[in-house]
Amino acid sequence: MEQQPNKIRPMLLSALAQLSVCLIVWNFHIPNPNIVLFVVLSAVLVKCGYAAGIVSGLIAFLYSAFFFSTDHSFFLYTSLNLQKLIVIGLGIAANILLIGRLQWQLKRSSMEKMQAEAEEKLQETTESYRAKLYHDVLTGTYNRRYYEDIASRIVGPAGIALIDVDDFKICNDTYGHHAGDMALETAANAIRSCIRNADLLIRYGGDEFLLVLPGIPSDILQAKLEQIRAAVQQATVPGYSHFRLSLSIGGTMQAITDPMENAVRRADWLMYQAKGRKNAVMVEVPGHSLATLEKLLQNKSQILLVDDSAMNRMMLAEILGDSYHILEAENGRECLETLQAEAGNIALVLLDINMPVMDGFEVLKAMNANHTIEDTPVIMISSDDSDAAIRRSYELGASDYVNRPFDARIVYRRVTNTIKLYAKQRRLVQMVSDQIRAREKNTDVLVGVLSQIVEFRNGESGSHVRHIRIITETLLHRLMELTSRYDLTPEQQDNIPLASALHDIGKIGIDEAILNKPGKLTAEEFAVIKTHSMLGAEMLHKTENFAEQPLLQTAYEIARWHHERWDGKGYPDGLKGDDIPISAQLVSMADVYDALTSERCYKKAFPHETAVQMITDGACGAFNPLLIQCLLDVQGELKQEILQW
Numbered sequence: 001m002e003q004q005p006n007k008i009r010p011m012l013l014s015a016l017a018q019l020s021v022c023l024i025v026w027n028f029h030i031p032n033p034n035i036v037l038f039v040v041l042s043a044v045l046v047k048c049g050y051a052a053g054i055v056s057g058l059i060a061f062l063y064s065a066f067f068f069s070t071d072h073s074f075f076l077y078t079s080l081n082l083q084k085l086i087v088i089g090l091g092i093a094a095n096i097l098l099i100g101r102l103q104w105q106l107k108r109s110s111m112e113k114m115q116a117e118a119e120e121k122l123q124e125t126t127e128s129y130r131a132k133l134y135h136d137v138l139t140g141t142y143n144r145r146y147y148e149d150i151a152s153r154i155v156g157p158a159g160i161a162l163i164d165v166d167d168f169k170i171c172n173d174t175y176g177h178h179a180g181d182m183a184l185e186t187a188a189n190a191i192r193s194c195i196r197n198a199d200l201l202i203r204y205g206g207d208e209f210l211l212v213l214p215g216i217p218s219d220i221l222q223a224k225l226e227q228i229r230a231a232v233q234q235a236t237v238p239g240y241s242h243f244r245l246s247l248s249i250g251g252t253m254q255a256i257t258d259p260m261e262n263a264v265r266r267a268d269w270l271m272y273q274a275k276g277r278k279n280a281v282m283v284e285v286p287g288h289s290l291a292t293l294e295k296l297l298q299n300k301s302q303i304l305l306v307d308d309s310a311m312n313r314m315m316l317a318e319i320l321g322d323s324y325h326i327l328e329a330e331n332g333r334e335c336l337e338t339l340q341a342e343a344g345n346i347a348l349v350l351l352d353i354n355m356p357v358m359d360g361f362e363v364l365k366a367m368n369a370n371h372t373i374e375d376t377p378v379i380m381i382s383s384d385d386s387d388a389a390i391r392r393s394y395e396l397g398a399s400d401y402v403n404r405p406f407d408a409r410i411v412y413r414r415v416t417n418t419i420k421l422y423a424k425q426r427r428l429v430q431m432v433s434d435q436i437r438a439r440e441k442n443t444d445v446l447v448g449v450l451s452q453i454v455e456f457r458n459g460e461s462g463s464h465v466r467h468i469r470i471i472t473e474t475l476l477h478r479l480m481e482l483t484s485r486y487d488l489t490p491e492q493q494d495n496i497p498l499a500s501a502l503h504d505i506g507k508i509g510i511d512e513a514i515l516n517k518p519g520k521l522t523a524e525e526f527a528v529i530k531t532h533s534m535l536g537a538e539m540l541h542k543t544e545n546f547a548e549q550p551l552l553q554t555a556y557e558i559a560r561w562h563h564e565r566w567d568g569k570g571y572p573d574g575l576k577g578d579d580i581p582i583s584a585q586l587v588s589m590a591d592v593y594d595a596l597t598s599e600r601c602y603k604k605a606f607p608h609e610t611a612v613q614m615i616t617d618g619a620c621g622a623f624n625p626l627l628i629q630c631l632l633d634v635q636g637e638l639k640q641e642i643l644q645w
Helices: 006-027 035-046 051-070 079-134 143-151 168-175 177-190 218-234 260-277 292-296 309-322 332-341 360-369 386-395 407-457 462-481 492-503 503-510 525-530 532-541 549-559 582-597 606-618 627-642
Strands: 158-163 198-204 208-214 248-255 278-286 302-306 325-329 347-349 378-382 400-401
Touching: 051 079, 079 143, 143 198, 158 218, 158 260, 168 177, 177 198, 177 208, 177 218, 208 218, 208 260, 218 248, 218 278, 248 260, 260 278, 260 407, 278 407, 302 309, 302 332, 309 325, 309 407, 325 332, 332 347, 332 360, 347 360, 347 407, 360 378, 360 386, 378 407, 386 400, 400 407, 462 492, 462 582, 462 627, 492 549, 492 582, 503 532, 503 549, 525 532, 532 549, 549 582, 582 606, 582 627, 606 627
Parallel strands: 248 278, 302 325, 302 347, 347 378, 378 400
Antiparallel strands: 158 208, 158 248, 198 208
């Protein structure tokens, strides 16, 4: 707005100058009014630049000089004409100067405006790039680059915390990367809800966050971190409400003279200790949690240093001794003896290759033979940097290989990362095992409920399903010992006894009057009874996700074909021999044996010996000879089971 009068004033002056020239020309009765056009032309052309304006003005002036000279010689003028020429020249010059200045001011203003806009855009672009450079796209937090470029230079006092999302890899592997991304975003939002604007939340690694709390009192650091842990635990991951988050947090206070790197290292160590408990907070606050620290120090992980050089062991102990308990061995034999004595208590082995008595490769072979290497990681530290040595070390199960001379920071980080990795793997295995057990328990309960419904409608005691499962499992176990004809996976072997509980699920669709008839069934009633096989199979086949559920597929086989017979005289499809799935064959024999040895509304129970004899003699139909042999082999176990029933 300030520049607006500067634009208007030259425009008005130019207009007045041009008007003045026109009035003078009119007053002096200057012939050839085309001169006015030259004046106007000079004013217009000046907008193209001073040079154009000057040239056009000069042309107009020369034309006037030629016109007003008495003999058109440019030298002789009357007094009046000379005055007229001077007036014309002054008018042209005034137009050029005034309009030129106006254009200059306009261009300058435009340039200044463009420069200001360019600077503003540059600043916005810089801020945008800076935001992208220092911010994590997924979580909106600061990133590792921000820590390295800026946050690492922060001096205390401040609270420093390293935060790890528990079992994040499991979340990714189980539910997919989208779920993992949502989990990280949810955790970051929950953490932000508990901190101040001045606090810094940095995505330090894949599932790790670094939290800087400037000026926080040492006596409330732990309470703040506990608040964060609780907030994340209560948060719900959008779209994955069944998945619950938890954090392992290590916190420490950074003093004024304490480098950020040292504080982060302490927080990292404390976080690792918290991860041993999971969903926990471990805090080091000088003068506040000394007892806690002493307890942590007593529970340091143990590292075994194996090297014939005392100097090398001393150097490694110096690097790792603050964070780990150090055990030492001079050769491979001492290493194996220590591993045996401290079974399960050594977090990692640092192993040299060239040693007396037993070298590093021999140690790796022995650890493979006794399976120690599966639970205890080994990092090779050797001066042998040949490809052959490195390749052989990895082939024998080493987790990492570090050449000597080594960088202390690299050794510490590799040791720490390897120990963390193995700890995560152990938690993963434990979690998966827990999930499998929980799933199996839930499945078992569901199957049990369904089978109880069938038995209730069938008027049975409620024990039939349990008997079938025990008998089937006993026969199956013996069959796997007796022959390799049936290539059943461990999962299939687990599924068959469990699925046996659903063998008669089709009886839900049979009239109770026929199911519970005390006397002999008519041919028509028996025909109705026989339909339960297909009814059960259809029920199972229509179950959601049938194609992805091996248990349901096994249950389908059993429900449909457990009344088939080895000789092809069974129902519903008349299958013969091993065309009948082995799962159905097993349940068929178990069903017949239990029916014989159990009391029904239409019969008394047969003794064990009688039941076995009837089955082996073919009185109850034909069975697989291998299964008959299995029955004879386990009849002692079955008899003991009957006595308990």
